[in-house]
Structures are given as structure tokens and as C-alpha cells.
Amino acid sequence: TVVLGELDGDRLTYRAVNSCIQFVGALDGKQLLTVEDLAAPDGTLHPCQQAMVDCHGSQCGFCTPGFVMSLFALYHEPGAPDRNRIDDALAGNLCRCTGYGPIAAAAKAMKAGSRPDHFAREAETVAALKALDDGTMAGLEAGGRRYFAPRSVDALARLLLEYPGATILAGGTDVGLWVTKQLRRLGPIIAIGEVAELKKISVDDRWIEIGAAVTYTDALATIEAHYPDIAEMMRRLGSEQIRNAGTIGGNIANGSPIGDAPPPLIALGSRLVLRRGDRYRELALEDFFLDYGKQDRQPGEFVVAVRVPVSDSRRILRCYKISKRFDQDITASLGAFALTLADGEVEDIRICYGGMAPVPKRARQAEAALKGKAWTRENVEGASWILSEDYTPISDMRASARYRLRVAQNLLRKFFIETTEPAARTRIMAERRAAHARA
Numbered sequence: 436t437v438v439l440g441e442l443d444g445d446r447l448t449y450r451a452v453n454s455c456i457q458f459v460g461a462l463d464g465k466q467l468l469t470v471e472d473l474a475a476p477d478g479t480l481h482p483c484q485q486a487m488v489d490c491h492g493s494q495c496g497f498c499t500p501g502f503v504m505s506l507f508a509l510y511h512e513p514g515a516p517d518r519n520r521i522d523d524a525l526a527g528n529l530c531r532c533t534g535y536g537p538i539a540a541a542a543k544a545m546k547a548g549s550r551p552d553h554f555a556r557e558a559e560t561v562a563a564l565k566a567l568d569d570g571t572m573a574g575l576e577a578g579g580r581r582y583f584a585p586r587s588v589d590a591l592a593r594l595l596l597e598y599p600g601a602t603i604l605a606g607g608t609d610v611g612l613w614v615t616k617q618l619r620r621l622g623p624i625i626a627i628g629e630v631a632e633l634k635k636i637s638v639d640d641r642w643i644e645i646g647a648a649v650t651y652t653d654a655l656a657t658i659e660a661h662y663p664d665i666a667e668m669m670r671r672l673g674s675e676q677i678r679n680a681g682t683i684g685g686n687i688a689n690g691s692p693i694g695d696a697p698p699p700l701i702a703l704g705s706r707l708v709l710r711r712g713d714r715y716r717e718l719a720l721e722d723f724f725l726d727y728g729k730q731d732r733q734p735g736e737f738v739v740a741v742r743v744p745v746s747d748s749r750r751i752l753r754c755y756k757i758s759k760r761f762d763q764d765i766t767a768s769l770g771a772f773a774l775t776l777a778d779g780e781v782e783d784i785r786i787c788y789g790g791m792a793p794v795p796k797r798a799r800q801a802e803a804a805l806k807g808k809a810w811t812r813e814n815v816e817g818a819s820w821i822l823s824e825d826y827t828p829i830s831d832m833r834a835s836a837r838y839r840l841r842v843a844q845n846l847l848r849k850f851f852i853e854t855t856e857p858a859a860r861t862r863i864m865a866e867r868r869a870a871h872a873r874a
Contacts, residue, residue: 436501436528436676438508440466442564447557450652450679451508451527456611457680458604460582460626463573466560470500473507482548483510486541494532501528502538505675510545526762527674573629582624588632588710591625591737596712598623599734605648605685608677633684633739643743644708647684654683661746664754665699668769671762672696687723688738690730690794693833697724697795699754699771701787705743711736727793750775751854755846759833766790767834770846774810774854781805788843790833791826798825801847815851819844 437454439462440447447466473481480488483506493499502525509516509524516524521542530538573584583601585591595601601623604610613619627633633648636657643661645654651669655678659666672695673681686696687707697720705720711733720741723731732738746752754771758764769789775782784805786798801818808814828839 436504438468438504440468440560440564442561442568445558445561447561447564449508449511451505451524451676452680453527453608453674453676455615456607458582458607458611458624458626460573460575460584460624461604461607461628463584464564464567464629466564468504468507470503473503481507481510481554483507483541483545485548486545487538490537490541490544492533492537492541498528498530498532502530506538506542506545509542515546516542523670524675527676580620580622580624582626584626584629586629586631588630588739591627591630591633592710592712594625595735595737598625601625603627603688603737605682605688606650606677606680608673608681609685609689609691627737638745641745643745644740645683645743646740647688647738648682649684650680650682651678661743662699662703662752664752668695668699668754668756671756671758674763677763683741684738687720687741688730688732690724690728692727692793692795693766693769693790694795695756695766695769695789698769698787698789699752700741700743701795701797702754702771702773702785703744703752704773704785705741707741708739709736710739715739717742721787721795721797724794724796747775753850753853755849757834757842757846765833768828768839768842768846770843770850772847772850774850776810779809781808781810786847788826791828791839791843796826798822798843800825810851810854812851812855815847819847822847 436451438449438451440449442464449468473484484503487493487499487503487506492502505524505528509521518539521539525535525538525542570586572586572590575582583594585594602610602621602625604624604626605628614621627648630648633646635646636649636654637644638657643657651672652675655666655669658669669678672678683696686694701721706717707720707723708715708717709732712735718731725731751774752772754769756766757768758766767790771787773785775784784802786802787795788798789795801821804818804821805814822843823840826840826843828836830836834842
């Protein structure tokens with residue numbers, strides 16, 4: 436874990452990221468901080484380091500640098516973090532010695548100290564980074580391979596027409612693994628992290644529009660205001676280091692059948708905006724996924740934004756992620772349900788699962804069995820069995836086909852219980868929080 440300082444107007448925003456999957460071009464115009472940078476010139480430890488010493492948060496020392504950097508990023512957030520925020524900040528770091536208790540204690544204690552002078556001079560770093568920013572596109576070339584970082588969406592569109600087979604890089608949380616795990620030598624890379632138009636979120640009376648380069652971290656507050664269940668799922672999606680880099684647009688564009696973002700967005704009826712050259716087009720998000728590893732994206736075309744319907748007081752949305760661990764685990768199955776009732780009958784329902792087919796896919800036959808019918812246990816039970824006609828899941832390292840189908844059926848039953856027994860929903864959420872705290 437390292438920390439990147441990024442310009443945000445006249446100040447710096449500090450965020451922890453995983454160094455192992457960062458492309459060096461993505462560091463352009465940013466401040467890179469490692470654990471060696473934190474102590475003052477005279478050797479005085481940074482408050483987060485000193486708190487680790489005082490609270491006995493370090494034993495073997497192998498994991499300590501990563502924890503310190505996560506604490507450093509947390510230190511620069513306003514206010515005193517509560518235990519839930521501390522747990523989220525530290526969830527991407529692994530310790531087998533301390534049991535995390537002393538490290539969490541250090542997170543609570545670190546703001547009691549004074550701030551070292553070299554981080555009080557943040558204005559100097561801001562000025563230095565601004566001086567580096569001449570508004571031109573960053574580019575690297577080595578060994579016949581090229582890396583581009585355009586600054587505008589028009590420049591991005593032109594580059595992709597020139598290099599239609601280029602790898603489009605957003606947060607690198609997937610593409611980075613192609614290099615470190617699959618040892619792939621990528622051709623031209625076109626990074627979108629500096630395209631201002633793709634880093635915006637806008638909300639009007641119909642849509643929440645999330646640009647393709649918006650990270651999960653930056654989208655979280657807006658999503659939570661409209662759809663708390665999606666926000667809760669996002670908190671379990673990778674670590675904070677991953678959410679600080681990974682993008683919703685990238686999770687969609689890579690076409691993974693187990694991507695966590697598409698099922699709830701499809702259930703809501705979200706739409707995707709794409710561009711090739713000067714031409715834009717828009718399609719339903721569910722129509723973007725054609726088959727395993729195949730998306731409706733032409734050479735030179737890129738995702739501009741995803742449009743998510745704003746929350747509707749009549750529509751109930753729930754999404755449930757099933758994995759072997761509560762946090763930071765690949766999904767075995769993810770169910771998303773959007774329901775509108777009228778006088779106890781199903782006016783509309785959209786059901787979408789991930790991990791059940793080669794692509795994120797709606798349960799259209801189960802939906803048809805419920806539309807226009809009373810929202811009753813009997814009808815829901817009947818629809819749950821119809822799911823076997825909608826999906827033919829596979830067995831793999833994450834789960835067996837039989838398990839996946841049983842889970843899908845049970846998630847529909849769970850959704851019914853939560854929509855008809857509000858006390859059950861409250862109890863389930865309380866139990867989930869308690870289990871998270873124990874973990």
C-alpha cells in the first residue's frame with residue numbers, strides 16, 4: 436500500500452492504493468508517498484507511525500508499512516474516525532500477528548499528536564504539482580510500446596480511432612493483473628484517468644450520470660443517497676485501495692460475468708453511453724453484454740458514462756452479494772431485485788443475477804411469472820423454481836452449479852421476506868453489522 440496525493444483545487448487529497456497494479460504513467464502529476472517518506476527530516480515519526488509504536492500495533496513488521504500508509508491516508512480525513520470507518524480503511528491490509536485490535540487502537544490514537552512540519556507545507560507540494568501541469572497529454576514509450584494519457588474526451592476519441600486495438604486503462608484493478616499474473620505484454624495503452632469529462636457525476640430529475648473514470652470511492656456518496664443497498668455492496672467490493680482506483684465504468688466495460696456493479700444497475704434499468712469518433716450512442720446496459728468475453732463495443736469505441744435512474748419512492752431495490760468471505764472476495768452469486776407494487780400486486784419487477792450465466796442476466800421467465808400477480812409467498816415460491824429455466828449455472832472454484840441455483844432461489848425468498856416484514860429487514864441488517872464487527 437502506498438498513498439497518492441492528487442490535486443483537488445488548491446489542496447491535496449490523499450488516497451491509499453495498491454502499488455503492485457499501478458502503471459507508472461498513472462503517477463504523472465501526482466505525489467507518491469511510501470512509508471519511507473513519513474518521518475520528519477530529524478527522524479521524528481509521523482503521528483500514525485508513533486501511534487503504531489505506542490499501541491504495540493507492529494509485531495513481525497512484514498505488514499506494518501502497508502498498515503501505516505492506510506493509516507496515513509485515514510489521518511488526513513476530517514474528523515475522528517469511528518470503528519466502522521477504521522475497519523473499512525484497514526480492510527485491505529493483512530495481519531496475522533496482532534489480531535488487528537492494537538492497529539485499530541492506533542487509528543483512534545494517532546490524531547492526538549502534532550502534525551509534522553513537512554506535511555504542514557502542503558501548499559508547496561500543490562504549487563509544485565501545478566507547475567508540472569502544462570495541459571498537454573502525458574505519453575511514454577519504451578521497447579516499442581506506448582502509453583497515452585489524454586486530457587479531454589475529444590483527444591481520447593481521436594486516439595482510439597488511431598489505435599482501435601489499444602488497451603483502455605481506467606483504474607487498472609483488472610488490467611494490472613493481466614501484467615502481474617498473466618504476464619501479458621500490452622500494446623498501446625490509453626489511460627482515461629485524466630479525462631476531466633469522464634470523471635464527473637451529475638444528477639437531474641431522471642438520471643444519475645456516472646462518468647467512465649469515476650472511482651467507486653467518488654461515486655459512493657451519490658449512490659448511497661439514492662440506493663443504500665448498492666452502496667453497502669460497493670463497500671464489500673474489494674478493499675479501500677481498490678475502490679480508490681477501480682471505476683464503475685471499468686467494471687462494466689470488462690464484461691465480467693461476476694462483476695458486482697452490473698446486476699443492480701441492470702435491475703434498475705440503467706443505460707450506457709458510448710462514443711466512437713464524433714458519434715455517440717446509447718443502449719440499455721443489459722444489451723451491452725452479448726456473451727462471455729464479448730460486449731457490444733466496436734473497435735475504437737469507449738464507454739462515456741452509465742446512466743442510472745434516480746430513486747423512486749415506489750420502487751424497492753435490494754442486492755445481495757454471496758461470497759466465501761464477507762469482505763473482498765470474488766462473487767459466487769449476486770442477486771439484484773427492483774420491485775414496484777400497486778395495491779399488493781406486482782406492477783413491475785426486474786431480477787438480475789451475476790455469476791449465474793456467461794453474462795449478467797435478467798430472470799425474464801421468473802419476472803413474467805410474478806408481474807400482475809399478488810406479491811405473496813406462494814407466488815414468489817413458484818417463481819423461485821422457475822429460476823432453473825432462466826439459468827444454467829456452472830460449477831467452478833467459487834461454487835457448484837447446484838449451490839448457485841439454490842442460493843438464487845433463496846435470495847428471491849429473502850427479498851420477499853424483507854419487503855413484507857420490515858422488522859425482519861431491520862433484524863437482518865443489525866445481524867449483518869454485528870457479524871461484520873466480529874469479523
